[in-house]
Amino acid sequence: MFTGIVEEAGEVVSFEESSEGRRLRVAARIVADVSVGDSVSVNGCCLTVVAVEGGILAFDLLEETVRVTGFGAVRPRQRVNLERSLRADARLGGHFVSGHVDAVGRVRAREVRGTDVCLWIDPPREFLKYLVYKGCVAVDGVSLTVAGCDAAGFNLWLIPHTLAVTNLGEREAGDPLNIECDLLAKYVERLMQEGSQAPEPQ
Numbered sequence: 001m002f003t004g005i006v007e008e009a010g011e012v013v014s015f016e017e018s019s020e021g022r023r024l025r026v027a028a029r030i031v032a033d034v035s036v037g038d039s040v041s042v043n044g045c046c047l048t049v050v051a052v053e054g055g056i057l058a059f060d061l062l063e064e065t066v067r068v069t070g071f072g073a074v075r076p077r078q079r080v081n082l083e084r085s086l087r088a089d090a091r092l093g094g095h096f097v098s099g100h101v102d103a104v105g106r107v108r109a110r111e112v113r114g115t116d117v118c119l120w121i122d123p124p125r126e127f128l129k130y131l132v133y134k135g136c137v138a139v140d141g142v143s144l145t146v147a148g149c150d151a152a153g154f155n156l157w158l159i160p161h162t163l164a165v166t167n168l169g170e171r172e173a174g175d176p177l178n179i180e181c182d183l184l185a186k187y188v189e190r191l192m193q194e195g196s197q198a199p200e201p202q
Contacts, residue, residue, distance in 0.1 A: 008030060031056070043069070043141050068103045070176035080167060095143050107174060121139065
């Protein structure tokens with residue numbers, strides 16, 4: 001479990017495929033407090049640390065993980081958002097984020113408004129129902145508030161601090177982004193479905 005408050009934007013060293021699978025290696029400052037077996041959110045996807053090599057964290061990715069996330073487009077020197085798993089005694093500054101990416105969205109437009117930036121993002125259409133004005137969403141692992149919605153997507157306002165400490169400051173039109181919708185919306189949908197299928201009283 002995570003909060004969506006990014007600790008740092010690490011730098012991809014390599015993302016290579018071999019007979020043993022796909023391995024992502026990321027240079028990061030948080031290695032001092034990370035061990036093999038720990039969970040780390042990488043661009044919003046919960047990955048297990050399989051090796052700590054000096055200042056580099058290594059993760060093995062399943063083919064399914066690559067398929068349903070934006071990792072297929074990751075390149076060396078690209079920045080990725082990192083967050084260690086939530087401690088029970090820590091402040092919850094964002095919202096509950098599971099690290100299970102729902103879909104890959106695309107940046108429709110980037111609009112600069114003074115010192116702030118507005119991003120319009122288009123997710124797959126079937127996920128629009130989980131996105132509401134002032135609702136929570138995690139984008140590349142960053143906990144954000146939906147500022148508005150239209151028929152194709154949603155928009156976000158990014159303050160200078162977010163632009164500086166995450167990789168969202170580098171995103172341009174057409175770029176892929178990992179999206180995790182709010183868990184509450186999905187649970188409510190399921191409960192309503194179950195309720196509509198309840199048997200009639202005898």
